[in-house]
Amino acid sequence: MALKSIYYIYGTDDYLVDESLARIKKEALTGGFASMNYHTYEGKTLDAGELVATASTMPAFAEWRLIVVKGAEAMKAVQEKVLAEYAKNPSPTTCLVFISNAAKADKGSALVKALDEGGYLKACNRLSDPEILRWIREEAGRQGKSIADGAAKRLLETAGNRLRDIKGELDKLVLYVGEKPAIEEADVEESGLECREESIFSLSDAIGKKDLKEAFRLYGKLSDEEPLKVLGAISRQMRTLLKIKALQAKGTPPQKIPGLTGLFPKYADDYIRRSRLFSEKELKTAMTRLLAADTDFKTGRAPVASILPRVIMELCGK
Numbered sequence: 001m002a003l004k005s006i007y008y009i010y011g012t013d014d015y016l017v018d019e020s021l022a023r024i025k026k027e028a029l030t031g032g033f034a035s036m037n038y039h040t041y042e043g044k045t046l047d048a049g050e051l052v053a054t055a056s057t058m059p060a061f062a063e064w065r066l067i068v069v070k071g072a073e074a075m076k077a078v079q080e081k082v083l084a085e086y087a088k089n090p091s092p093t094t095c096l097v098f099i100s101n102a103a104k105a106d107k108g109s110a111l112v113k114a115l116d117e118g119g120y121l122k123a124c125n126r127l128s129d130p131e132i133l134r135w136i137r138e139e140a141g142r143q144g145k146s147i148a149d150g151a152a153k154r155l156l157e158t159a160g161n162r163l164r165d166i167k168g169e170l171d172k173l174v175l176y177v178g179e180k181p182a183i184e185e186a187d188v189e190e191s192g193l194e195c196r197e198e199s200i201f202s203l204s205d206a207i208g209k210k211d212l213k214e215a216f217r218l219y220g221k222l223s224d225e226e227p228l229k230v231l232g233a234i235s236r237q238m239r240t241l242l243k244i245k246a247l248q249a250k251g252t253p254p255q256k257i258p259g260l261t262g263l264f265p266k267y268a269d270d271y272i273r274r275s276r277l278f279s280e281k282e283l284k285t286a287m288t289r290l291l292a293a294d295t296d297f298k299t300g301r302a303p304v305a306s307i308l309p310r311v312i313m314e315l316c317g318k
Contacts, residue, residue, distance in 0.1 A: 003024065003027050003028060003064065003095050004095070004120060005090035005091065005092065005094065005095060005096065006087055006090055006095075006096045006097075006098075006115060006118065006120040007020075007024065007095070007096070007097045007098065007120055007122055008072065008097075008098040008100070008105060008111075008112065008115045008120050008121050008122065009021065009097065009098065009099050009100070009122045009124060010072070010073070010098075010099075010100035010101070010102050010103075010104070010105050010121070010122070010123060010124065011100075011101075011102075011103065011123050011124030011125040011126075012101070012103050012124075012125050012126050013124050013125060013126045013127065013162070013163055014101075014164060014298075015162070015163035015164040015167065016124035016125075016127075016163060017099060017101075017124045020122060020124060021068065021097060021099065024066070024095060024097055025038075025066065027064075028064040028065075028066040028095045029062075029064070029066055030062060030063070030064075031061065031062050032061075033059075033060050033061045033062050034062075036059075036060040036061075037059045037060055037062050037064065037065045037066060038065075038066050038068075039054055039065070039066070039067045039068070040067075040068045040069075040070065041067070041068070041069045041070070042069075042070055042071050042074075043069055043070065043071035043072045043073065043074040043075040043098075043100075044071055044074040044075070046069060046075055046076075046079050047079070048078075048079040048080075048082035048083050048086075049082060051067065051069070051083070051096075052082065052083070052086050054067060054094075055067055055086065055090070055091050055094040055096055056091055056094075058093055059093055059094070063093065064093060064094070064095050065091075065093060065094045065095070066094075066095050066097070067094060067095070067096045067097065068097045068099060069096070069097070069098045069099065070099045071099070071100070071101070072098035072099055072100040073100040073101065073102040073106070075111070077109075077110070080109055080110050080111035081110050081111075083111050084110040084111045084113070084114040087111070087114040087115055087118060087120070088114065098111075098115075101298060103125055105121055105123075126161060126162075127161070127163070129156065129161065129262055132156055132161055132163070132166065133149075133152050133153065133156060135163065135166075136152045136155060136156065136166065136170065137152060139167065139170060140152075140170065140174070140183060143170075143171075143174050144181075145174055145177070145180075145181060145182065145183055146181060146182045146183070147182070147183040148182065148183065148184050148185055150184070150185035150264070151173075151183050151184055151185045151187060151188050153262065153264065154185050154188040154189070154264070155169060155170060155173070155188055156262075157236075157263070157264075157267070158188065159233075160229070160232040160233045160235070160236045161232065161236055162228070162229070162232045165229050165232060172191065173187060173188065173191055176191040199218060199221050199222055200222070200230065200233045200234055200237065201237070201270070201274070202218050203215055203218040203219060203222070203234065203312075204234065204237050204238070204241075204274060204277075205274060205277065206218055206316075207286075207312065207315045207316055208274065208277025208278050209277060210316050210317050211316070212312070212313065212316040215312050215315075215316055216309070216312065219308065219309070219312060227297065227304060227305075227307065227308050228294075228297050230308060231290065231293055231294060231297065231307075231308060231311070232294075234290065235287070235290045235291075235294070237271075237274075238283055238286045238287055238290065239287060240261055240263070240271055241271065241274060241275045241278060241283055242280070242283040242284065242287065243260075243261050244257060244261060244271055244272060244275040245275055245278070245280045245283060246280070247260055247261070248275070249280070254268075254272060257272065286315050289311055289314050289315065290311065293307050293308070293310075293311045
């Protein structure tokens with residue numbers, strides 16, 4: 001890839017953000033002096049003058065110097081103005097990368113305006129389900145496998161819509177099928193990837209019944225899973241249940257619900273049954289609380305060990 005002098009990478013999908021940065025690192029940091037030409041800063045405490053001075057220094061025995069600013073959304077306006085000036089005439093031997101976890105770039109920012117005009121913005125937000133299915137097929141291809149449409153959909157249902165989780169589960173599937181050139185739906189079902197989903201289904205049932213004791217028992221069975229993975233899987237189920245509620249309110253025939261929600265017909269009945277445990281208001285409230293928990297995980301605003309138990313208590317009405 002041909003490197004640009006500046007990138008502003010923002011978005012809510014941490015895997016896409018990390019992959020974009022990894023590609024830039026691979027291109028920029030070559031040879032035996034990578035550590036001498038790589039610098040990181042935090043947006044909140046950034047001294048723009050110091051950064052510009054570093055960016056203006058020739059790289060040591062290499063073509064590029066790489067500077068990464070993490071938490072770019074937290075930069076102070078006075079620092080952004082200095083960087084906006086730098087962006088008008090950036091060093092041709094420095095690649096400056098801003099990383100922001102915000103879903104949108106702040107178009108009111110002097111820096112973002114300057115970078116937008118220069119074509120330096122790159123969005124890495126969560127993909128839609130059709131985009132994820134395409135990504136699954138492409139990633140399987142990169143690993144030398146083809147994947148059946150049914151298997152890709154089942155993987156999405158099982159792993160949720162975080163690409164990092166999907167990538168991890170797909171890697172396991174590739175190992176599971178061994179020398180087979182294709183991944184089939186049966187491989188997903190037989191590989192054991194669905195065990196977690198069944199536990200989360202049961203957890204959703206307990207939440208719907210407001211049975212806090214059973215909900216915590218089931219949560220305990222998921223203790224080996226990454227909390228953010230569990231949160232993502234619960235969020236996906238709640239979102240699907242909310243879609244079903246909306247379709248039912250419109251009088252949609254049950255046989256049409258699978259096609260409109262992306263569910264396999266053989267699993268749709270379970271989702272429809274579970275949707276009866278919640279009112280539409282409860283599901284909307286659940287999605288708001290799950291989104292807040294996702295933010296807590298990513299910002300460190302609350303202790304990680306307390307986030308999911310707190311959400312479960314809230315969803316059970318405690």
